[in-house]
Amino acid sequence: MNISVLNFDAYKIDVNPASRTLMGVSAYDADGATVLANFDIEEIVNHFGAAELLDEIGEQIARRHFEIEG
Known part of the structure; x- marks a missing residue:
């Protein structure tokens, strides 16, 4: 169970x-x-899907994150 x-x-x-x-x-x-x-982040990503989460985050914020984090 x-x-x-x-x-x-x-x-x-x-x-x-x-x-x-x-x-x-x-x-x-x-x-x-x-x-x-x-819920852990993996459960959230699996439920909503990476594309939907990235759309919600937005391109500019995602670009800034990856530029800073490398």
Whole structure:
């Protein structure tokens, strides 16, 4: 059995059965940054995809990063 634990604050949550073994959880007014802190960067990249993340970062910031970092 794979157990995941996520820790973050939310104003309200709803918990509903999704199947015989899974629960669906909806969190309201949760801070996205504290939710993302529950995942490592590899999981985030795999979920969103490198191209989408690079698009969000923007070409100028990415260029500056690689010029500085070499």
